[in-house]
Amino acid sequence: MPELPEVETVRMGLEPVLAGRVLSKVLLRRADLRFPFAPKFAERLTGARILALTRRAKYLVAELSTGDTLVMHLGMTGRFHVQVRGEAAPHLIGDYEYATPGGDKHAHVVFDMEDGTRVIYSDPRRFGYMLLIAPDEIAMHPALHGLGVEPLSDALDAAYLARHAAGRKTDLKAFLMDQRTIAGLGNIYVLEALHAAGLKPSRGASTLATRSGKPTPAAERLVAAIKDVLKAAVLAGGSTLRDYRQADGSTGSFQNTFRVYGRAGEPCLTPGCRGIVRRSVQGGRSSFFCPVCQH
16 A cells, blocks of 8 residues: 555656646546546546645545545555657556556546646556545545644644643554544554654553653654655655556665565664564554664
């Protein structure tokens, strides 16, 4: 499943060809993806101008001139191809770890722009989905309502973490992956951030707050680590677990700097640490950590 840096990489690749453009035609090659398309999906999009393409958590969000909002989730194998007028073939925008061999039969949605650009959404496993949300529904829509703060925004600080962690009986990993607390964090980057902060994934989340509810030094370190890891991952174009691609077709490279993820049995990369990375299972997902420098 692509995480925040991968979705942000796709957004940055799509923005130049979508933002400010008018959709002249929308073709649906099936009635659904993970969920059915909204009634009159293609008709409601046709003729609309995309005012902005943003990201909320792991969603791509297109604000339309009609007032509707197009929300897109890539699932496990969702990817975009862009074909600019005059080009012989489309180029890849996003491709992920679990992607299976593609082909025209997996190209489920085609967006044609007035300038001749074509954007094709393909999804072999169809775990992705597209929602078209009316203006009066956006604030309370289940997909977006209740999401926590964006981890790269100023809203995420040590005081915020402490306030939400105080009294919690869950572990740090589950706490950070709860989308109601922080939007967009997933397994890989949570584990990398916890290692950078020197905090064990199984440590109690409540240790981020003092008895009076103030942030502890651990909370300060964790906020800095989350932001640093995510910024580095976006700069690197995401993590190539198998065949993820950036907008220009090159592979993301953040996986080359993983310090714990997928490195069970290998030496910890923290300077001066002699620990060996271990693997455990939390909530059905693999966790990787150093038992020496993470407490």
